[in-house]
Amino acid sequence: MKPALLVLIPLSDASRASIAATFDVIYAPDPARREAALASHGATIRAVLTNGTTGLAAADIDRMPQLELVSALGAGYENLALDHARSRGIVLANGAGTNADCVADHAFALLLAVVRDVPQLDRATREGAWRDHLPMLPGVSKRRLGIVGLGQIGAKLARRAAGFDMEVGYHNRKPRTEARSLRYFDGVVALAQWSDFLVIATPGGVATRHLIDEQVLAALGPQGYLVNVSRGSVVDTAALARALAGQTLAGAALDVYEGEPEAPQALVGLRNVVLTPHVGGRSPEAIAASVDNFLENARRHFAGEPVLTPI
Known part of the structure; x- marks a missing residue:
């Protein structure tokens, strides 16, 4: 059974398909869908994919009792509740260097x-x-x-x-x-x-x-x-x-x-x-590299290995 992953950021169909090979993806790239996803699936979610701008609040972390991995797709992680996540023993990763x-x-x-x-x-x-x-x-x-x-x-x-x-x-x-x-x-x-x-x-x-x-x-x-x-x-x-x-x-x-x-x-x-509208890190090559990095971090984590790019 694939672990449940909550995705809080917009992703292309190709990126979602790549991630879906490893995870049961719950796609919630806006506040309304996030709230619905947490209400319906919060108890089973084991990983979250977000970015620095969207982040992940402490209150949302507390609605996911099985959460064990949180990753920012890019390098930034300024809106992640890092200390709260660490207090829960949650592994934190990002996409440092991928874009x-x-x-x-x-x-x-x-x-x-x-x-x-x-x-x-x-x-x-x-x-x-x-x-x-x-x-x-x-x-x-x-x-x-x-x-x-x-x-x-x-x-x-x-x-x-x-x-x-x-x-x-x-x-x-x-x-x-x-x-x-x-x-x-x-x-x-x-x-x-x-x-x-x-x-x-x-x-x-x-x-x-x-x-x-x-x-x-x-x-x-x-x-x-x-x-x-x-x-x-x-x-x-x-x-x-x-x-x-x-x-x-x-x-x-x-x-x-x-x-x-x-x-x-x-x-x-x-x-x-x-x-320009925050597109500096966006290209097909950069997004593909970021998704691949996330999947390798996830593979390592669920295999009991250290992630490549920890926060």
């Missing part, structure tokens, strides 16, 4: 789009404008790139930056011994002062809420650009809107923002911001 290439690719796409003003140039071209009547834009190569959070995504950003002949600095809780070729900063403000472009790749959660605040944006300065592919909570949206509107920051490109899925109204009317 890192995709996120790093998207971060550079955003950086190039905002610095080279691609959305505005596209619009101007469609309206019949020619280059002689448009402002000259800065380049990206041979500039200074600051990375906040040198995890798997941050490390891949640094590798891509090398292809642009960029000088790379980073801030982490502590220096990475494997990143000796990169310049370490022990504070975000100092990193921002040094950087031309600041890319945010740090985890979300209480510890990093509004880490990128008015002081950091001021340090980045009127020629600086901000890119966020981590979590919307890391950036103070109101401070960012003021900096962009007041031109004390040259531009920003965000794949994530506070109040998702609604885009911040303070930003949508500004021409020096590029917005």
Whole structure:
């Protein structure tokens, strides 16, 4: 008999079919179906698949007495009740690294789009404008790139930056011994002062809420650009809107923002911001890798082995 799995996030038919080979899948990717699933199947559920945004609350954990494995599909897990789950002896896993290439690719796409003003140039071209009547834009190569959070995504950003002949600095809780070729900063403000472009790749959660605040944006300065592919909570949206509107920051490109899925109204009317709807980690390849990672973690857990990517 296959163990019961509660899936709290949208999945494609192909992903669901792949998971159904191992689990009795209870698909509940919205609040109404979640409530119905917990009411009907809570007593038999042994595993939950969610993500950092959707999370899993302590109250819902308590409605599943047989729950023994909770996994976030991607790397993020900021809305999982970790301590409560651990107090129950529940194994926690995530998809660390499975979409890192995709996120790093998207971060550079955003950086190039905002610095080279691609959305505005596209619009101007469609309206019949020619280059002689448009402002000259800065380049990206041979500039200074600051990375906040040198995890798997941050490390891949640094590798891509090398292809642009960029000088790379980073801030982490502590220096990475494997990143000796990169310049370490022990504070975000100092990193921002040094950087031309600041890319945010740090985890979300209480510890990093509004880490990128008015002081950091001021340090980045009127020629600086901000890119966020981590979590919307890391950036103070109101401070960012003021900096962009007041031109004390040259531009920003965000794949994530506070109040998702609604885009911040303070930003949508500004021409020096590029917005995408939290798609940085989404590609067929990345999703397939994340699902495969979850299934391998599940196989290991139910075989009595340690999971590959524990939280």
